[in-house]
Amino acid sequence: MTxxxxxxxxxxxxWTAVAVAWSxxxxxxxxxxxxxxxxxxxxxxxxxxxxxFFATVAVCAPLLAPYRPSQxxxxxxxxxxxxxxxxxxxxxxxxxxxxxxxxxGAQVSLGIGTLxxxxxVMLGGLVGTVAGYFRxxxxxxxxxxxxxxxxxxxxxxxxxxxxxxxxLGTGPLILLLGFTGWFATSRLVRAExxxxxxxxxxxAARTAGARPWRIIIRHVLPNAAAPLIVSAALGIGxxxxxxxGLSFLGVGVQPPMPSWGNMIADGRDQLTTALxxxxxxxxAIAITVMALNAIGDAARDALDPRADYLFEx
Amino acid sequence: MTxxxxxxxxxxxxxxxAVVSFSFVAIHLAPGTPxxxxxxxxxxxxxxxxxxxxFGLGRPLPEQYVRYLGALxxxxxxxxxxxxxxxxxxxxxxxxxxxxxAGAALLIDFLLGIAIGVFQAARARRSSDVALTxxxxxxxxxxxFWLGLVxxxxxxxxxxWFPVGGVTDPVLYPNLPLxxxxxxxxxxxxxxxxxxxxxxxxxxxRFQRAALLEALGQDYVRTARAKGLRESAVLVRHALRDALLxxxxxxxxxxxxxxxxxxxxxxxxxxxxLGKLAADAIAARDYPLVLATTLLASVAVxxxxxxxxxxxxxxxxxxxxxx
Numbered sequence: 001m002t003x004x005x006x007x008x009x010x011x012x013x014x015w016t017a018v019a020v021a022w023s024x025x026x027x028x029x030x031x032x033x034x035x036x037x038x039x040x041x042x043x044x045x046x047x048x049x050x051x052x053f054f055a056t057v058a059v060c061a062p063l064l065a066p067y068r069p070s071q072x073x074x075x076x077x078x079x080x081x082x083x084x085x086x087x088x089x090x091x092x093x094x095x096x097x098x099x100x101x102x103x104x105g106a107q108v109s110l111g112i113g114t115l116x117x118x119x120x121v122m123l124g125g126l127v128g129t130v131a132g133y134f135r136x137x138x139x140x141x142x143x144x145x146x147x148x149x150x151x152x153x154x155x156x157x158x159x160x161x162x163x164x165x166x167x168l169g170t171g172p173l174i175l176l177l178g179f180t181g182w183f184a185t186s187r188l189v190r191a192e193x194x195x196x197x198x199x200x201x202x203x204a205a206r207t208a209g210a211r212p213w214r215i216i217i218r219h220v221l222p223n224a225a226a227p228l229i230v231s232a233a234l235g236i237g238x239x240x241x242x243x244x245g246l247s248f249l250g251v252g253v254q255p256p257m258p259s260w261g262n263m264i265a266d267g268r269d270q271l272t273t274a275l276x277x278x279x280x281x282x283x284a285i286a287i288t289v290m291a292l293n294a295i296g297d298a299a300r301d302a303l304d305p306r307a308d309y310l311f312e313x
Numbered sequence: 314m315t316x317x318x319x320x321x322x323x324x325x326x327x328x329x330x331a332v333v334s335f336s337f338v339a340i341h342l343a344p345g346t347p348x349x350x351x352x353x354x355x356x357x358x359x360x361x362x363x364x365x366x367x368f369g370l371g372r373p374l375p376e377q378y379v380r381y382l383g384a385l386x387x388x389x390x391x392x393x394x395x396x397x398x399x400x401x402x403x404x405x406x407x408x409x410x411x412x413x414x415a416g417a418a419l420l421i422d423f424l425l426g427i428a429i430g431v432f433q434a435a436r437a438r439r440s441s442d443v444a445l446t447x448x449x450x451x452x453x454x455x456x457x458f459w460l461g462l463v464x465x466x467x468x469x470x471x472x473x474w475f476p477v478g479g480v481t482d483p484v485l486y487p488n489l490p491l492x493x494x495x496x497x498x499x500x501x502x503x504x505x506x507x508x509x510x511x512x513x514x515x516x517x518x519r520f521q522r523a524a525l526l527e528a529l530g531q532d533y534v535r536t537a538r539a540k541g542l543r544e545s546a547v548l549v550r551h552a553l554r555d556a557l558l559x560x561x562x563x564x565x566x567x568x569x570x571x572x573x574x575x576x577x578x579x580x581x582x583x584x585x586x587l588g589k590l591a592a593d594a595i596a597a598r599d600y601p602l603v604l605a606t607t608l609l610a611s612v613a614v615x616x617x618x619x620x621x622x623x624x625x626x627x628x629x630x631x632x633x634x635x636x
Contacts, residue, residue: 156607241454245458245573249577264456271470293454
């Protein structure tokens with residue numbers, strides 16, 4: 001690793017510190033009540049720091065990584081080398097730089113987790129809102145559908161889809177994770193909408209002649225945002241773990257594209273000789289998911305203190 | 314009670330029926346011929362003829378659907394492409410292994426999880442509680458297969474305390490005496506069960522801590538303290554009794570988690586159970602086998618949540634019996 005990429009890492013760390021300090025300052029402002037409750041959580045600051053760091057690293061991977069992720073540097077001299085100043089996380093079986101792969105892997109793993117959850121939150125939000133607002137048979141049908149979805153462990157659903165359609169690119173994988181991940185969110189949103197539609201302000205809007213969709217978009221959804229935000233924060237972590245598991249089984253992100261999950265799988269057979277090849281990606285997942293869970297917990301306390309969040313694994 | 318149970322059972326059956334119907338649609342949406350391998354995959358021609366007949370391939374779709382349901386009801390799930398034997402047979406050999414693993418993991422999960430949760434609630438907001446909160450959060454966030462690999466490396470490869478995979482020792486096992494066989498099985502079970510149990514225990518502990526802290530804030534706890542009971546008696550006999558119920562209903566809901574964990578952990582430890590069957594089947598694109606494990610998993614999950622509901626009703630008369 002060159003001087004430039006060490007400086008890049010230093011700049012990223014500085015930016016992380018600045019971003020955390022900046023978000024903590026927001027807590028002192030006049031509208032900072034929720035932020036204050038958020039930062040009262042002991043691990044919230046650390047969670048934000050970790051997330052800012054990895055998000056930055058993911059976005060700036062091409063700038064920060066000293067090598068391309070699939071570049072085989074020197075298959076003879078640089079195979080399975082332990083961490084050093086030149087290769088801070090060592091090199092793997094194909095003499096690729098683990099640090100560079102970890103940076104690009106952040107892009108893939110965080111990207112899939114975030115986009116998958118975005119699909120799931122949108123679907124879950126839509127289904128939950130429609131079911132909760134219109135009630136009646138729409139609600140009954142949609143919620144029975146959710147019961148069915150929740151009764152199959154997601155990993156089996158994804159495996160079945162892959163077995164039937166042979167292989168999935170990254171795009172279809174994201175959609176698949178999203179389509180199988182909205183069930184719990186929709187229940188949460190439905191419960192929220194059921195109570196919101198009975199509130200005086202929705203009654204007032206209805207009396208004023210607003211149409212259902214206008215009431216939903218202007219009055220109901222903004223008030224149902226809190227559980228959606230919390231479930232999204234907690235859900236991204238679950239998505240990332242699922243993606244890692246699938247990539248570990250060899251059916252998720254396809255090599256040579258690095259994801260933290262398939263990096264662990266790559267290093268699996270050299271555990272005793274080149275521990276670093278799977279140790280660091282595993283730690284990266286653990287720290288990121290832990291940060292997301294800490295942020296989710298803190299966000300729940302800040303936004304929505306009484307709710308219970310149930311997740312399918 | 315009986316009426317509630319019947320209604321609940323009916324709902325469970327409806328869910329399983331829906332999952333089965335969904336699988337039928339999925340199979341027919343996919344490219345290739347249902348239950349038969351595409352060109353170039355070797356399979357016994359007699360088996361092909363038998364399956365064509367049994368599943369009525371080539372007949373109208375509604376008839377195929379009815380035949381599909383009938384075949385499933387009789388436990389006929391097709392022929393495994395990769396194992397060249399009926400799927401039901403492959404499942405029958407794998408199921409006991411997963412049941413043993415899941416049972417052991419569940420035991421560790423709940424014993425350890427409840428113990429940690431109670432300890433934390435008793436020492437709430439002190440440094441030991443904060444440390445354990447962070448530790449359980451970390452464990453809860455780990456990729457389960459990675460934890461398995463780390464345990465395998467440390468306790469299997471470096472310390473040689475436990476074997477590195479499989480259910481029994483392939484060489485020694487047949488010649489061991491009975492107690493030796495039991496011991497050998499337990500030694501092989503230890504690491505995979507610990508992997509699944511630890512991750513589960515972290516979640517259970519978080520839940521138990523929250524439930525117990527909530528119970529400790531109730532009026533009857535103040536009454537018990539005012540009577541002059543020892544703190545340990547207040548905690549165990551009054552608060553825990555109340556706070557155990559939500560945790561025990563978690564038991565039934567733990568099944569999807571256990572089955573997901575089994576797919577990954579069995580792959581790490583070469584544990585020949587349902588999860589490894591599914592993972593191997595996926596590598597061979599052997600979808601009759603994947604389909605069968607999926608259906609079985611969903612049946613298990615539905616049964617688990619049914620049992621959890623039943624238990625909640627039996628344990629706590631305040632729980633309303635709604636479907």
